[in-house]
Amino acid sequence: SAVISQKPSRDICQRGTSLTIQCQVDSQVTMMFWYRQQPGQSLTLIATANQGSEATYESGFVIDKFPISRPNLTFSTLTVSNMSPEDSSIYLCSVGGRGSFSGANVLTFGAGSRLTVL
């Protein structure tokens, strides 16, 4: 399965600032997925990023708040804009991989970027 590297692994941010998270994959992938995991909670899909097109955002997430770049098949960034304490979360990058069954899409995740907003 793909190896995913995320930067930063953690950061402490001031309210009102923006932070860009980088996701690097060791192989070319068509689709990359960004998830948010709030403290003690499950993972929620933010958006799906295809190379060469605009990201597709899930309900409750907007491009102005979470702009995404996908400049090539191995890299993506997620920016958390104008941060507030409610944005304190782990942000995870993921890519599709082969599951046990033909056509099954099992996601492989990076270790995540833990952001704390003061």
Add this chain to the structure above:
Amino acid sequence: GESVGLHLPTLSVQEGDNSIINCAYSNSASDYFIWYKQESGKGPQFIIDIRSNMDKRQGQRVTVLLNKTVKHLSLQIAATQPGDSAVYFCAEILTSGGYNKLIFGAGTRLAVHP
């Protein structure tokens, strides 16, 4: 709706016992389910998957059971070890907008005591 939920938020077991983690899903159209394990400071890691045309699948020390009648999944871990301590998520594949996306359940924290 598109939610996937869990019955038990935490589970404590003795080392060597069997563990059963439960999950209820709401999307009857889902045809593929996955269990993930997330250790502290790490991203979720694939454990085992199952298709909707199956009711049971076994891996190494783990078994997943699927009951489509009541939309229920369970993960059974045999001879639970301290290294099994983690948060476990079930997830279902939802096809939307022409592509598959993973919808995660709330998670169960498994604590294994010596």
